Amino acid sequence: MSPSPHEHFEFLLLDGFSNMVLASALEPLRDVKMRALYASPGWEITSLNGKPVESSSAIQVSPNRAFDPAKSTGTLVIVAGYRVRQQITKELLVAIRQAVRTARRVLALDTAAWVLAEAGVLDGHQATIHWQELDAFRESFPKVTVSSARFVQSGPFLTCGGASTALELTLDLIQTLFGPAAAFDASNMFIYDPARQSELKRGSQQLQDRGSPKLLDALNVIAENVETPLTTFELAERVSLSERSLSRAFADELGMTTGKYYKLYRLQHARYLAQETRLSVEQIALRCGFSCASALGRSFTREFGRPISAFRPPNRNGPSDGTACSV
Template identity: 75%
Template sequence: MSSESHEKFEFLLLDGFSNMVLASALEPLRDVKMRAMFASLDWEVTTLDGLTVTSSSKLKLSPDRRFDPDQTKGTLVIVAGYSVREQVNRELVSLIRVASRNARRVLALDTASWLLAEAGILDGHSATIHWQELDAFEEAFPNVDVSNARFVRSGPFMTCGGASTALEMVLELIQDTFGPAAAFDASSMFLFDPARQKDQQRGAAWLRDRGSPKLLNALNIIAENVEHPLTTFELAERVSLSERTLNRAFAQELGMTTGKYYKLYRLQHARYLAQETRLSTEQIALRCGFSCASALGRSFTKEFGRPISTFRS
């Protein structure tokens, strides 16, 4: 993704939406915005009437504005809940139809696929829905190729069921839009479990079918060696590759050299420590593999365009 590109996300919430589903889709984007070096994105929350919306657990959320399909751009994320069938009416279907034409892509979470199908825009497409609605969904919409997959991508539409599948779907979207490095960081943040990471394909292993095993192993080693960074040669030795081959793998799969990624990873960690802790800049520098605060400061300002002090909470 170009550093000049900007991704806009609109979350349309319907009454009865699941807090877990919303968080599973939104929080990885927040992580990307906070940590990814080459990602520019923003989001807003809308409701049909511009008023407070109530989740399935009775939590109330105030939107940024009223839903207006003429303002829909970028990625439209529709989050519906248990009462979606009762909420369907001619006006809503018309709004969804217009918004889907204006959007670059549409994500339907939980039961929101029902709305898209009612609007007729899933005809000829593959789609899924919350498992409790699968049979009724298939019976109601014979022109939709209904799948029981965890999530489905078909043309500009991405559909999924519950919270865990929403997270998986958004992580894949992050990889496609912002690159494997951003997806790796986000998946590590929300799926990290040291005891089960390897078996459950979590952290860097989440990218197993999207990146070479040697590269994924290198990403794990980098994450484990922030305070005392390895040289590129040492890292290559650890994964049984030549330094040249490792650099080529990083360039092809992450769009940057090994050294560039390693440095950015350490700077990302430094930014996190500046934002979330009271450590001094000198302490942060040492924890992130820099010889002193001034060395960190120079590198940080060069990459971020402003000093690390500006990220202090």
């Protein structure tokens, strides 16, 4: 499946949902929207009646609108938690069956697989659920092949258990929809630890099943060498590949040259620093491997279509040196 730049996500929240599960699925999408140049996911929150939904920790979330199965034409994400059985009504099951017919795919997080199974749409499919419900789920729905895997995809359905598995499922889906580069960047945002990525199989290691090991090694090296970028030759040498083999891996698996990805990574980091810190543009340039502010500014505007100052929150524009220089 080739990466697509656009995808709409609808998060249907049921009372008792876990804030942590919701954040694990939603925040990586926010990161993709903020940082990935060639991906633009959108999302909205819905509830069954359009009224605020209360999480398991008594935090109320106001939805964008009431759930309308006819509008579920993209990716429907159902987030349930405690008391899921008590919330299942005939009206809900009818709506879920209709939504399944119109949605491109359906994600069921935490205990939400119970809703899908009760609606009968998981019959003949493989699925999983929160580990506390696995035995009861298996006993209650014999037509569903119940798995203890961290997350499962079966046809249009993706199911998982708690928050950590929701994060893994979301990163896997981001790779499918928006490409390995977007998934790698989102993974780094939430679980990046340069000293322990390899040990814990974090960062780009999350993509091990999809990306070649040498490419994944190269992506980690890039993430660790932003302030002083390596040449393509040096990068290839670090991962024990020839420049030609490394270039072929980037072209085949990420759809861009090694240098293009490396520069995009640095520019995305510059955008993050502009949004989140009080560093001057000159300081940001140096931290992202550019010789000066004007060199960063030219590259930034060329890629993003707007100057870096446009990404500054109010009152956070620091001094910069506009002296001409080279990249």
